[in-house]
Amino acid sequence: MEAVKNISLTINKGEIFGIIGHSGAGKSTLLRCVNLLERPTSGTVKVGEVELTRLSSTQLQKERRRIGMIFQHFNLLSMATVRDNIAFPLELAKLPRTAVKQRVDELLKLVGLEQHADKYPAQLSGGQKQRVGIARALANNPDVLLCDEATSALDPQTTNAILSLLMDINQKLGITILLITHEMHVIRAICDRVAVIDGGEIVEMGDVLDVFLKPQHSITKDFVSQIADSFDPRELIDTRSGRLIKINYVGEITYEPLLFNAVKSTSVQFTILQGTVSRMKNTPYGQLVIEFIGDDGEIDRVLDELRAKGLEVGDLK
Amino acid sequence: MMLKQNIDWSQVRWEDIWPATKDTLTMIGASLLFTVILGLLIGIILFLTSRKQLLEQPVVYGLLSFVVNILRSVPFVILMILIMPMTKLLTGTTLGVQGTIPPLVVAAAPFFARLVETSLREVDKGVIEAAQAMGASRWDIVRRVLLLEARPGLLAGITITAVTLVSYTAMAGVIGGGGLGDLALRYGYQRFQLSVMIVTVAMLIILVQLLQMAGDHLVRRFSRK
Numbered sequence: 001m002e003a004v005k006n007i008s009l010t011i012n013k014g015e016i017f018g019i020i021g022h023s024g025a026g027k028s029t030l031l032r033c034v035n036l037l038e039r040p041t042s043g044t045v046k047v048g049e050v051e052l053t054r055l056s057s058t059q060l061q062k063e064r065r066r067i068g069m070i071f072q073h074f075n076l077l078s079m080a081t082v083r084d085n086i087a088f089p090l091e092l093a094k095l096p097r098t099a100v101k102q103r104v105d106e107l108l109k110l111v112g113l114e115q116h117a118d119k120y121p122a123q124l125s126g127g128q129k130q131r132v133g134i135a136r137a138l139a140n141n142p143d144v145l146l147c148d149e150a151t152s153a154l155d156p157q158t159t160n161a162i163l164s165l166l167m168d169i170n171q172k173l174g175i176t177i178l179l180i181t182h183e184m185h186v187i188r189a190i191c192d193r194v195a196v197i198d199g200g201e202i203v204e205m206g207d208v209l210d211v212f213l214k215p216q217h218s219i220t221k222d223f224v225s226q227i228a229d230s231f232d233p234r235e236l237i238d239t240r241s242g243r244l245i246k247i248n249y250v251g252e253i254t255y256e257p258l259l260f261n262a263v264k265s266t267s268v269q270f271t272i273l274q275g276t277v278s279r280m281k282n283t284p285y286g287q288l289v290i291e292f293i294g295d296d297g298e299i300d301r302v303l304d305e306l307r308a309k310g311l312e313v314g315d316l317k
Numbered sequence: 318m319m320l321k322q323n324i325d326w327s328q329v330r331w332e333d334i335w336p337a338t339k340d341t342l343t344m345i346g347a348s349l350l351f352t353v354i355l356g357l358l359i360g361i362i363l364f365l366t367s368r369k370q371l372l373e374q375p376v377v378y379g380l381l382s383f384v385v386n387i388l389r390s391v392p393f394v395i396l397m398i399l400i401m402p403m404t405k406l407l408t409g410t411t412l413g414v415q416g417t418i419p420p421l422v423v424a425a426a427p428f429f430a431r432l433v434e435t436s437l438r439e440v441d442k443g444v445i446e447a448a449q450a451m452g453a454s455r456w457d458i459v460r461r462v463l464l465l466e467a468r469p470g471l472l473a474g475i476t477i478t479a480v481t482l483v484s485y486t487a488m489a490g491v492i493g494g495g496g497l498g499d500l501a502l503r504y505g506y507q508r509f510q511l512s513v514m515i516v517t518v519a520m521l522i523i524l525v526q527l528l529q530m531a532g533d534h535l536v537r538r539f540s541r542k
Contacts, residue, residue, distance in 0.1 A: 061454055067450070075444050078444075078466060078542060079466050
C-alpha cells in the first residue's frame with residue numbers, strides 16, 4: 001500500500017509552507033517522512049545539507065534535534081510538569097542542569113507560560129498544552145518546525161492565537177515551518193506557499209495567493225470554498241440587466257478608492273453583488289463581483305482604467 | 318456459645334506469632350524486590366518485542382510469552398516442588414524463609430511481567446512518537462517515557478503482586494516454608510488449634526489491607542490525570 005508517491009518537494013529556508021489535504025490524503029505520512037518517523041521505501045529526504053535517509057540511527061537521533069515537531073494531540077508527558085516537558089529534549093541532548101533551567105525559563109517566556117511552569121498537562125487548556133508543545137519543539141533551537149495538524153484540536157480563537165505565535169516564531173527566529181492541515185483558514189493565515197495533496201500525490205502547488213485566487217484543481221477549489229462565500233454569483237447573470245464584472249486585486253491598492261475614482265467622471269453606476277476584502281498572511285486582497293450599469297463604451301473605459309491600476313478585471317461568465 | 322467452648326485462646330503463643338509474622342514480611346519484602354526487578358525486565362522486553370513496537374521481534378516475543386504462560390499455568394504449590402533443585406542451588410536450602418524466596422519470585426515475576434506489559438501498552442503512542450521525533454534513543458524512551466508515563470499502572474501492579482505474594486507465602490507453609498502459613502498449618506491444622514488458625518488468618522488479612530492501602534495511596538499520589 002502506498003500512502004504517498006512521486007512527491008518531490010523543496011521547502012525554502014525561512015518560509016512557512018503548508019500542505020493541505022483531506023484526511024487519508026497522505027499529508028501526515030508525508031510530514032513524518034521529513035524526520036523519518038515514517039521511512040520512505042524509496043527516495044531521499046534532505047534537511048539543510050544533510051541527507052537523513054543515509055544516516056545511521058544514532059546520527060539520525062542527533063539530526064532530529066534540529067527538527068522540532070508539534071502534534072494535533074500535543075503528545076506531552078502527562079506525568080511531567082510543564083517545566084519538565086520542555087526540559088525533556090534538552091536533557092536528551094545532555095545539556096548541563098543550569099543551562100537546562102535557563103533555557104526552559106526563556107522558552108516559558110517565549111510562549112507565555114511562566115505562570116504555569118509547575119502544572120501538569122491535565123491542568124492546562126488545549127491552547128496552553130500546544131504552547132508547551134511549541135516550547136518543547138523549539139528547545140534545541142531547531143532549523144525546521146514540523147506541525148502535524150497543530151491547531152485541529154483547538155477552538156477557533158485559540159487556533160488564531162497559536163497561529164500568530166507560529167508566525168511570530170517564524171519571523172523572530174527565522175525557523176522554517178512545514179505544516180499540514182485540512183483547514184484552508186490555516187493556510188491563508190500564515191503560509192507563504194502551499195501544496196495540495198490528494199491520493200498521495202501533490203495536485204497543485206504554488207504561492208498561497210496564486211493558489212487561493214486562481215485554484216486549478218477541483219480539490220483545491222473545494223478547499224478554497226471552505227473559506228469563500230458559498231454563493232455563486234453566476235446565478236445572477238440572467239436576472240441582472242447590467243454587465244457583471246469580476247475584479248481581483250492584491251496588495252496595498254486594496255485600500256485605495258479605485259472604483260470610485262474610475263467612475264466619478266462618467267455616468268456609469270455600479271453595485272457590488274458579492275465581495276471579499278481580506279488578508280492572506282500579511283497581504284491584503286479583494287475579490288469582487290460588480291454590476292456596472294451604463295453605456296457599454298463608457299464601461300469599457302472604466303474597466304481599462306482599473307486594469308491600468310493593476311487590477312485584474314474580466315467579465316463574469 | 319459453641320464457638321467459645323471450642324476455641325482455646327490460651328493456645329495462641331504470641332512469642333511464635335511475632336517471629337512468624339516477621340518471617341512472612343521478610344519473604345514478601347525480599348521476593349517482591351526480586352519480582353519487581355525481574356518482572357520489569359521481562360515485561361519491558363515483552364512490550365518492546367510485541368507487534369508494532371520499538372523492537373518488534375515476533376520470535377522473541379513468542380518464546381518469552383510462552384515461557385511466561387507456562388510458569389503462570391503451574392499451580393504455585395506444584396511449582397515450588399518442581400523447582401526445588403534450583404532453589405537448593407541458589408540458597409542452599411528448600412526450607413524456611415530462604416528456601417521460599419526463589420519459588421515465590423519464579424511464580425510472581427511472570428505474573429508481574431504481564432501487568433508491566435499491560436501498563437506499558439496503556440502509554441499514549443503519540444508521546445512515544447514525540448520522544449522519537451526529539452531524537453530519543455530506545456533506551457531513553459524506556460527510561461524517560463515508558464517507565465515515567467506508566468508509573469501509576471506499575472505501582473498498582475506492584476500492589477496486586479504484593480497481595481498475591483501474601484497468599485503464596487501462606488501456601489509455602491505446606492512444604493516447610495516458614496512464616497504465618499507454616500504456623501497455621503502446623504498448629505491450626507495438624508494440632509487442631511483453631512485459635513492459632515484464626516490469629517494467623519487475621520494477621521494475613523491485616524497485612525493485605527495494609528499493603529493495598531499503601532499501594533492505593535502511592536497510585537493516587539502519582540496520578541496526574
